[in-house]
Amino acid sequence: MSSLRNSGLCVKDLEVEYKSGQLALGRMNFTLPEHGIYTVIGPSGSGKSTLLRAIAGLLPAYQGELLFNGKSLRDKATLVGLVPQNYGLLPWKTVQANIRMAMKIAHRSTESKAKQEEGITRWLTAMGIPELAERYPLSLSGGQQQRVAIARAFAILPTILLLDEPFSALDAITREALQQLFLDSWLANPATALFVTHDVEEAILLGQKIIIMPSSKQDSPVFVDNETLFGMQHGEKRDSDEFFEQMKRIRKVMQEKW
Numbered sequence: 001m002s003s004l005r006n007s008g009l010c011v012k013d014l015e016v017e018y019k020s021g022q023l024a025l026g027r028m029n030f031t032l033p034e035h036g037i038y039t040v041i042g043p044s045g046s047g048k049s050t051l052l053r054a055i056a057g058l059l060p061a062y063q064g065e066l067l068f069n070g071k072s073l074r075d076k077a078t079l080v081g082l083v084p085q086n087y088g089l090l091p092w093k094t095v096q097a098n099i100r101m102a103m104k105i106a107h108r109s110t111e112s113k114a115k116q117e118e119g120i121t122r123w124l125t126a127m128g129i130p131e132l133a134e135r136y137p138l139s140l141s142g143g144q145q146q147r148v149a150i151a152r153a154f155a156i157l158p159t160i161l162l163l164d165e166p167f168s169a170l171d172a173i174t175r176e177a178l179q180q181l182f183l184d185s186w187l188a189n190p191a192t193a194l195f196v197t198h199d200v201e202e203a204i205l206l207g208q209k210i211i212i213m214p215s216s217k218q219d220s221p222v223f224v225d226n227e228t229l230f231g232m233q234h235g236e237k238r239d240s241d242e243f244f245e246q247m248k249r250i251r252k253v254m255q256e257k258w
């Protein structure tokens with residue numbers, strides 16, 4: 001049994017250097033309880049995508065340890081879903097075939113075909129795009145591709161869900177609608193989610209904690225608790241006093257650390 005100290009996502013002395021010798025991510029140490037949404041903001045180049053890639057197992061090498069409930073992520077025993085910045089959809093497969101393939105890889109065909117098809121329809125519907133099932137990714141708008149990528153990530157029912165600026169290609173209204181869809185979908189499958197965004201408001205509207213990456217690789221990230229807002233109805237957050245207080249708090253940290 002894992003002790004409480006080891007439960008959740010544990011990042012121990014993580015440091016990433018790419019082949020060029022450039023330090024992409026300074027030493028990081030933190031533990032995040034499971035079943036939470038953690039938003040990550042930081043200046044360009046501070047290592048947000050690199051952090052997600054390390055957790056997703058996409059880096060050939062890194063220093064330190066990544067554990068989930070005490071088990072190393074290197075062992076691939078924990079199912080991780082990633083929505084990368086470029087959506088990562090296969091252009092030669094239809095929307096539904098993209099999702100089907102991800103489900104097959106994740107569950108190694110242990111699921112019945114009927115259950116798989118039901119899952120595909122359910123997640124496309126949850127993202128508001130059931131009519132796009134037969135279309136090919138390159139015939140879709142950027143925002144539609146983002147929805148497909150999010151549906152695909154949720155459809156594999158991951159334990160850890162990583163999202164790299166998933167709503168960046170959306171207009172403000174669609175973005176708000178998708179934030180709500182994301183929260184509803186997360187409630188249906190409360191993965192441990194790391195959500196990278198450039199938008200401070202979005203970080204406050206979605207995260208249970210907000211992780212602020214520093215510009216200096218020698219500095220540590222700052223964690224801002226956001227439980228009060230996280231517990232509110234999504235539609236009421238933006239107009240609340242707590243939202244404005246949180247904006248002020250975070251801007252202060254940004255001024256100091258960026």
Ligand SMILES: Nc1ncnc2c1ncn2[C@@H]1O[C@H](COP(=O)(O)OP(=O)(O)OP(=O)(O)O)[C@@H](O)[C@H]1O
Nearest residue numbers: 018020022023024043044045046047048049050051
């Ligand atoms: N494949 C790579 N090879 C070499 N260096 C890389 C590679 N990918 C990223 N880097 C470098 O690592 C650092 C962190 O990059 P990363 O993409 O993680 O930052 P980020 O915070 O996600 O930036 P952005 O907000 O612009 O997406 C940067 O200095 C970047 O130039």
